[in-house]
Amino acid sequence: MSYDNFLTTDRRETSTFPIMQRSGIALFRPMAQLSLGTLQGIGRRVLFLRDLWLAFKEPRTYLPHVIPQMRAIGVDSVPLAVMVAGFIGGVIALQVRYQLFPGVPLSIVGLSVRQMVVLEVGPLLTGLVLAGRVGARMTAEIGTMRVTEQIDALETLAYDPVAYLIVPRIIAGVLMLPVLVIIADIVGVISGLFASITVTDIPLSAFVEGMRLSFDPFQVTYSLIKATMFGAAITSLCAYEGYVTTAGAEGVGQSTARAVVISSMAILVLDALTALVLAPYLQG
Secondary structure: OOHHHHHHHHOOOHHHOOHHHHHHHHHHHHHHHHHHHHHHHHHHHHHHHHHHHHHOOOHHHHHHHHHHHHHHHOHHHHHHHHHHHHHHHHHHHHHHHHOOOOOOOOHHHHHHHHHHHHHHHHHHHHHHHHHHHHHHHHHHHHHHHHHOOHHHHHHHOOOOHHHHHHHHHHHHHHHHHHHHHHHHHHHHHHHHHHHHHHHOOOOHHHHHHHHHOOOOOHHHHHHHHHHHHHHHHHHHHHHHHHHOOOOHHHHHHHHHHHHHHHHHHHHHHHHHHHHHHHHHHHOO
């Protein structure tokens, strides 16, 4: 069978093949389609990275749009990040206090709140929340521009759409997510302090003593490393999903949902890898 004939028969329905061939075709065709789809996805992302690298060489195109994106991604997300960190910090303090065994020093509550908020909860929850808020918005915006042919219009006007639309968002995400994480860490620790001294029997001096116990400045650096990676992952993955959107309004919705799921999974994977590599250096 020639290659052309193979391509032609490969597109036929499985039921049209001879009975003896159907079982093998039914088994291997889904595997081949899955493999082909995976390779195509990898290829598209490699080409997108190439275009992204070339787009960074056009600062006159993307620099004017960085500040507005920093406001949209960072400043507008401050209330949500503060609200999430505030509740989480208070809940951690209450849970730790009421789970303590008799004889355990109360200062352990301050230590636990600081460690959990700064090392894990602050950057992780901020990243996941922004994946839903910022990532979904970003994907919907770029996806709508794609299906309404506005991106094609940019190319017609000799603008690089990657430099115009995607690079400013990635820069803004990398710069602003660490700022949001710093705010979330501060609010979370203060919330834990407030909950401890007002709702429980922990004195202020004991909580502060626990906060200062075994502190290492690298713990803050660790939190900011995570935040930077999360910002890059959210913006790049969500922008890509919006950039390759197809099939009209339905495609925009599918791309938005897929972008939130993928970026959230990427955040969890990066969080685990960061802990695996850098956790041994966190001992104060």
